[in-house]
Amino acid sequence: MHIATGIRGLRRLATSGIAAVISLATVLVSPAVAHHGWPGFDTDRLVYIAGSVSSDGTWGNPHSLFHVTLDSSLPADTPELAIPEQLQDPEDSIRVNAALSYKGPHKELEIIIAPPAWSGRWGLGRALKVGERFQAVGYINRTDDGLFRPVVFWYGDDNVPVNQVLGNTLPVRAPLPN
Known part of the structure; x- marks a missing residue:
């Protein structure tokens, strides 16, 4: 050769x-x-949801997943809730507070949140329980409108806030609703 x-x-x-x-x-x-x-996810529009955890889901990596049965009647927009310290910049907190309520076709949404190590750093060190109160502001998936990813959520009767973005700003600053 x-x-x-x-x-x-x-x-x-x-x-x-x-x-x-x-x-x-x-x-x-x-x-x-x-x-x-x-x-x-449709990051052009933040959406507010509220309801009760309706499945044990998966608590782990790369993300935790569970279902939330939505309240039958949601307010027009995000109620006054404590914003996590990391998202208190007016460019972010104004958008979170102005998010309009979910108006989609589903009575239940699958929720995808950060893995336990991340969520634990911001206030959720355990899996959510079936029946537990859950409120969130986030985005609907572009190809699966039954999948929701929060940028912030509140859980339990005390509405404990949990940041879900890396760093201190929203991943995309959606336009403010009119």
Whole structure:
């Protein structure tokens, strides 16, 4: 075998291997990003929801999931609730307080929140219980309108606030409602 031919063959094999690894990584990561990332949600409009936890769900990584049965009658917009310290910048708190109530077709929504390590740092160190009060402001998923991701939520009878964004600002500052 000629040395140049052998080197070209090794380069092709290496290039093919790298391409295969990149393709596999894309396939494995894409569904998670589409499902869990903020870009998968309608960040043009914050929505307020309220109701009761209606499933044990999953408390863990990469995100915790559970269902909330919505109240049959929601106020027009977000009631006055304590805003977590991290979201008290007027650019964020005004938007959270101005979020209009959910008007979609579902009586129950699947809720996706940060994993326990993150939620625990901001005030929720345990799984929510079936029947527990839950209020939130967040976004509806773009492709699954039964999936909701809060930027902030309040739980229990004491309306304990829990920040759900990395850092101190909303992932996208939606326009204020008219």
